Amino acid sequence: MGCPLLRNAFAGVLLVLLSQASSAHGGEFGHLPDNITVLEGDGVTLRCQIDEEVTHKAWLNRSNILFAGTDKWSLDKRVTLANSNNSDFSIHIEKVQVTDEGPYICSSQANNNPRIANVYLIVQVAARIVNISKNVSVNEGENVNLFCLAVGRPEPTVTWKDQKYGLVSDGEFLDITEIKRQQAEDYECITNNGVASPDQRKVKVTVNYPPLITDMKNMPAHLGKTAILRCEAMAVPPASFEWYKDDHRPVESDNTLRIKNEKTRSLLLFTNVTEKHFGNYTCFASNRLGASNASMLLFRPGAIQGRGAGLHAGMSVWVSLSAVLLLKL
Structure with a gap:
């Protein structure tokens, strides 16, 4: 026919x-x-x-x-x-x-x-994300520009969700001006057009910043006993730690003292305190963005009064030492 x-x-x-x-x-x-x-x-x-x-x-x-x-x-x-x-x-x-x-x-x-x-x-056509920013690493104070492109029929909506605070921003682009370290997190893009379940993907934003020593204090110690000096520093990327004593000689591990470095802190572990161990210790934390240092005392009980008396001891000398060490970074 x-x-x-x-x-x-x-x-x-x-x-x-x-x-x-x-x-x-x-x-x-x-x-x-x-x-x-x-x-x-x-x-x-x-x-x-x-x-x-x-x-x-x-x-x-x-x-x-x-x-x-x-x-x-x-x-x-x-x-x-x-x-x-x-x-x-x-x-x-x-x-x-x-x-x-x-x-x-x-x-x-x-x-x-x-x-x-x-x-x-x-x-x-179910909404789906076809292109999205890759994970990004920036220095604190820089601007961050993220994008999330989606397709679907009917035309899908696109929103960005702040995982830490639950804030939502509409649109394919998310701009963060002068980002702060507290804003480092996963940002989630969500697209939806009501046809099927929303499509979701995350972008990890890493914010780099120099070390800031947050935990250090003078510690009493008894002869023949154990003792610990702690130095904690927040930094991205994680800080490298060095210890110095009194005349600014680097502290090295031996049979009575051990240095234990962890991700955010460094420990001086004294297994058998002797007279030579008493004194002022300075912790130096550094990464490629900068450095921070602080001093603390290991003292015999009764030798000093109160906490923190030696916290900033020798800081004027340490200004020049810090400058020299930073040149090595």
């Missing part, structure tokens, strides 16, 4: 699309909708009810004939004839694509009475 003959023979038909699932899943559609919605990748059945008097029937998509009776005209393997009898003339589209969107027509002729019905197939 040629195309002109088919068009002349088209009769009106009631197009019934039976729905067995939500628009988020493939299925059959019912009633007489103007628009049918299906999710990309799902299948959909377009069911056309006819009667025994029908002599000619066809399915069209735009101006393209898909089926003329049981003869398939479409070259698309995804489009098949789901049913064809005296009451049901249905087609099925497998793995629906965005290009399948558009008008569909079921047309038939019965007793020279043409009937035709139209339906518009809408293809939705």
Whole structure:
């Protein structure tokens, strides 16, 4: 049957699309909708009810004939004839694509009475992130510019979520001016268009800053006993630690003293305190951005009064020492 003959023979038909699932899943559609919605990748059945008097029937998509009776005209393997009898003339589209969107027509002729019905197939695409900033490392005070690009049908929204404080910023771009160390965290991009579950991805922002010694104090020690001097410094990247004593000689581990460096602190562990161990110790913490130092005393109980008396002892001498050490970085 040629195309002109088919068009002349088209009769009106009631197009019934039976729905067995939500628009988020493939299925059959019912009633007489103007628009049918299906999710990309799902299948959909377009069911056309006819009667025994029908002599000619066809399915069209735009101006393209898909089926003329049981003869398939479409070259698309995804489009098949789901049913064809005296009451049901249905087609099925497998793995629906965005290009399948558009008008569909079921047309038939019965007793020279043409009937035709139209339906518009809408293809939705779940929102997804297609490009996003990589993890970034910056120095404190610099500006940070993040982006998150998403696609979907309908057009998705994009928001940025601050994981630490729960703050939300709308739009594909997130700009942070003169970032502070407290703002170092994972920033989450969320895109959603109501079709499926939101798509979410995170960007890790690392903020580098020089060491700041936060925990040090003078410690009493008894001869022959154990003692510990602690030096804690917050820094990104983590600080390297060095210890100096009195005349600024580097402290080295021996059988009575051990240096234990951890991620954020350094410990001087005295296993057997002797007279030579008493004195002023200076902790020097440094990374590529700068350095910090502080002094503390290991003293015999009763030798000094109160805490922190030696906290800044020798600091004037340490200014020049710090400058020399920084030149090594």
